[in-house]
Amino acid sequence: MELDISQRFIFDNTDIRGELVRCTDSFEQLIQNHDYPEVAKNLLGEFLVATVLLSTTMKFEGRLSLQASSKGEIPFIVMECDSNREVRGIAQVRDNFIQGDFNALLAQGTLAITIEPTNGKPYQGIVPLEGKNLAECLSQYFIQSEQLPTHFNFAIGTDKGRQTAAAMILQQMPMHKISDTDTRAENWNRLTQLANTLTDEELLSVEYETLLYRLYHQDPLKIFNPKIVQYRCTCSRKRTQEALRTIDRNELKAILKEEGAVTLNCQFCHKEYSFNADDIANL
Numbered sequence: 424m425e426l427d428i429s430q431r432f433i434f435d436n437t438d439i440r441g442e443l444v445r446c447t448d449s450f451e452q453l454i455q456n457h458d459y460p461e462v463a464k465n466l467l468g469e470f471l472v473a474t475v476l477l478s479t480t481m482k483f484e485g486r487l488s489l490q491a492s493s494k495g496e497i498p499f500i501v502m503e504c505d506s507n508r509e510v511r512g513i514a515q516v517r518d519n520f521i522q523g524d525f526n527a528l529l530a531q532g533t534l535a536i537t538i539e540p541t542n543g544k545p546y547q548g549i550v551p552l553e554g555k556n557l558a559e560c561l562s563q564y565f566i567q568s569e570q571l572p573t574h575f576n577f578a579i580g581t582d583k584g585r586q587t588a589a590a591m592i593l594q595q596m597p598m599h600k601i602s603d604t605d606t607r608a609e610n611w612n613r614l615t616q617l618a619n620t621l622t623d624e625e626l627l628s629v630e631y632e633t634l635l636y637r638l639y640h641q642d643p644l645k646i647f648n649p650k651i652v653q654y655r656c657t658c659s660r661k662r663t664q665e666a667l668r669t670i671d672r673n674e675l676k677a678i679l680k681e682e683g684a685v686t687l688n689c690q691f692c693h694k695e696y697s698f699n700a701d702d703i704a705n706l
């Protein structure tokens with residue numbers, strides 16, 4: 424089995440870091456059991472790899488989620504990734520779905536990035552979805568929230584016949600090795616211009632070391648150990664039970680009477696959790 428991999432790298436003589444990610448298994452698991460139209464699948468793929476890339480900027484244990492709400496064809500989409508690079512996500516699609524570009528899918532939308540540290544207070548940043556694609560919106564978020572120029576490449580397609588989502592991030596780090604602002608700007612412009620020459624096919628299929636060599640053989644860089652990305656839903660019987668506690672007991676009894684059990688499906692992975700009369704009595 425091929426693994427979904429996230430790969431960090433850093434340029435030796437600049438304050439610029441990068442990360443590449445490619446998801447096949449996790450992408451397929453994310454969209455299976457859901458009847459998503461093609462454009463919704465593609466958008467989910469972008470959200471998937473974007474969320475993994477954003478989670479690599481977290482400096483602590485926890486979970487990051489990327490969530491869009493809109494008045495467009497896709498009113499809601501959410502993707503979550505924790506510090507172990509375990510991901511899950513869903514999209515809500517209008518019944519009378521029509522094809523659309525990014526701005527039609529997420530018309531008049533907002534993009535929220537929420538970071539929930541395992542220990543500590545959650546933090547949320549929100550930007551309007553005004554860019555022409557997800558890459559622009561995320562770059563805008565980083566300028567607004569951290570004043571860090573950030574560049575994204577996305578590609579959704581196939582690798583060895585399987586559905587694949589891939590992305591690369593380049594990010595200007597705070598001043599450390601290079602203090603001259605002109606040199607910093609020159610480095611940034613050169614490395615991002617080279618990133619713009621990356622084709623979808625390269626991002627989806629070419630082995631990382633080869634890809635980085637093709638782009639940046641003139642810029643010495645350090646490549647870190649690859650990290651594995653996996654699909655995993657965080658739902659459980661216990662959590663579902665907790666959700667049931669918030670429902671009116673008489674309502675649950677009525678369902679029991681009619682159907683013999685109370686059955687709930689996880690909205691992310693569609694796993695079914697069933698509770699009989701004893702379970703409900705013991706809530």
Ligand SMILES: [Zn+2]
Pocket residue numbers: 656657658689690691692693694
């Ligand atoms: Zn689930």
